[in-house]
Amino acid sequence: MISLVIPVYNEEEQLPVLLNHLEKVSAGNISEIIIVDGGSNDGTAEVVKNFEKTVYINSEKGRAIQMNKGAQAANSDILYFLHADSLPPEEFDKLILEQVEKANKAGCFQMKFDKDHWWLNLMGWLTRVNHISCRGGDQSLFVEKELFEKIGGFDESYKVYEDNEIVKRLYEQNQFVIIKSWLTTSARLYEKLGVWKTQLLFVEIYWKRRFGATAEELYTHYYRRLNS
Known part of the structure; x- marks a missing residue:
């Protein structure tokens, strides 16, 4: 099973879109959805109450801090970090488990934007390439919890670029795969x-x-x- 971790800040509009989407496309392998709130002052906390399997945690603001806190609370051996404005593909959880069964301990999806612009389309196309320069946090990240803890989790000194920084360390472990399905991000x-x-x-x-x-x-x- 997979523990899904979503860092949020003032996402009362986007969060229900994501949670409804997850209910529709999950293959049933999600044990919990951990919403880690960095101090929202809108209705984010109220949104969570309307969805099953959600766990709501308050945290100091900062995505690296929030995602580490979510990982600490997770009860599954596989972690999946997802931004609130990124929608994973059909049966994303099944696709992740298939990679783990192949001994791929970390990775992400290909990514496309929800806006039709030639440059953004090109940036999305490049995410098919398994090279560190083509990575970004909006592609999401799955990682075995044991490996996540081994490399020390997210570096909390980073308030931006935290996703790229941890991915760099995962590449250094020779542990990163690109799942050939499209995630859509805002x-x-x-x-x-x-x-x-x-x-x-x-x-x-x-x-x-x-x-x-x-x-x-x-x-x-x-x-x-x-x-x-």
Whole structure:
């Protein structure tokens, strides 16, 4: 069975969309859905009460912190981390278990955006490639709990780029597979900032990290550009 961990902050609109979707597409291998709330001040907590198998946990804000807290509370040997605005494919849980049975201890899905734009379509197409430069948190992440604990979980010093950082360590363990089914994620940040401004921001964060920027420097740059 799989423990699904969803970090949230003010997701009263998107969370019911995701939870309804999970009910429809799951093959029945989810033992629990752990919603880890980083201090929402909307109706997120009330949404959770309407769905079965959900566990609601309060947490300090920060996706790495929230996902680690969800992992600690999980009762299954397989963890699946999912963003609130990403919708996994049909029978996603069955597909994950099939990979685990093949001794693939970590991985993600191919990803496409819910917006038709040639650049976003290209970015989605590249997620089929099993290379670290093609990875991102919106693709979701499954990982055996034993391996997750072995590598120390998410690095909580990262307030942005936390998904890429843990994936890098999983690649170093030679443990990462791409499941050839499509997860659909929201392009809401691209719609808010514009496609090119958003893509430039992601490129800047990527190269700053490659050239040794600290977690705090990445966070400062990200939110300065986000609010400019």
